[in-house]
Amino acid sequence: MSDAISALNHAQFTGFAEVEECGLQGMITLRGDLTSKPLIAGARTAGGRDGRDGKMPKMGMAEVAISVADRNGVCWMSPDEVLVLCPYDKVEAQLMALTTKLGKTHALAVNVSDARAMFRVSGGTAAREVLAKLCPVDMSPGAFKPGMFRRTRMAQVAAAFWMDDSEDIYIICFRSVAQYVFDLLKIAAQPGSQVGVY
Amino acid sequence: MLILHCPYCGVKGEETEFAPGGEAHLARHGPGSTDDDFKSYLFSRKNPRGVHFERWRHASGCGKWFHAARATDTLEVYATYKAQTLAPPKQVLDIIAKKRPGWNI
Ligand SMILES: [Zn+2]
Numbered sequence: 169m170s171d172a173i174s175a176l177n178h179a180q181f182t183g184f185a186e187v188e189e190c191g192l193q194g195m196i197t198l199r200g201d202l203t204s205k206p207l208i209a210g211a212r213t214a215g216g217r218d219g220r221d222g223k224m225p226k227m228g229m230a231e232v233a234i235s236v237a238d239r240n241g242v243c244w245m246s247p248d249e250v251l252v253l254c255p256y257d258k259v260e261a262q263l264m265a266l267t268t269k270l271g272k273t274h275a276l277a278v279n280v281s282d283a284r285a286m287f288r289v290s291g292g293t294a295a296r297e298v299l300a301k302l303c304p305v306d307m308s309p310g311a312f313k314p315g316m317f318r319r320t321r322m323a324q325v326a327a328a329f330w331m332d333d334s335e336d337i338y339i340i341c342f343r344s345v346a347q348y349v350f351d352l353l354k355i356a357a358q359p360g361s362q363v364g365v366y
Numbered sequence: 367m368l369i370l371h372c373p374y375c376g377v378k379g380e381e382t383e384f385a386p387g388g389e390a391h392l393a394r395h396g397p398g399s400t401d402d403d404f405k406s407y408l409f410s411r412k413n414p415r416g417v418h419f420e421r422w423r424h425a426s427g428c429g430k431w432f433h434a435a436r437a438t439d440t441l442e443v444y445a446t447y448k449a450q451t452l453a454p455p456k457q458v459l460d461i462i463a464k465k466r467p468g469w470n471i
Contacts, residue, residue: 227375227376228375228376228377245428246374246375246427246428246429246430247374247375247428247430249428304379304380304382304383305379318377319375319377319426319427319428320377320379320383320426320427321382321383321426326426
């Protein structure tokens, strides 16, 4: 079998903030009643959140850990949808574990990993500024905080992002617009174009 | 520009993140209805200067449809509320009554 490769295969750009395509990331879309116990248990297992407090992330929040050792998480997408993140090579197994936990619960779970692309923008307040240039979202440190998850538009396409504890921003978009989003981020992070509002 | 609050995901976003869906609370007249009812359902809209009830969709966000009560003349948004209703809720009407004395639905 041929090797799976992400949309831009770790493309990088260094401007006043760092932009990087994150490579392959497992993603499962899960829709259903977010208060249903089997659904919560399934999402937490598949998203590698076992042994935490056993709840869904609250409205507008995400619980994600992306590191060398970890690529897991659960993100609140809408009142009836969460996005489960897991390592790319584990996605089928995690989907199976999720489906097993769901049992007969009315829900929908689909592997969407190959339909998406993921980026990281880092550089502290500089990263906030890159996003602020592209999205109609208040990115000031008082308004957008680590742990928050926001679906919005990035210039002309849909995007979703969250911020981790080191204030790196992770962006998810459709794979078909990955190049467009990378180009946007590069232009927004161009050296010399920093506004310095934050 | 309008600032809308999505009642489903809690986001306070600006207009370009949403998609307008026209007048709210229309009664649907489908097969079997009179020609007049069908015609007015399809084509007749209030288009008022002043208070207007509208449908909006959080298109780039959570994807949900909701309602907004706003003024077409001042662009003030009085309130947004969920789609699971056939008429504006009382608390929304109260807000409008306070800001527009003498206004009637
Ligand atoms: Zn919303």
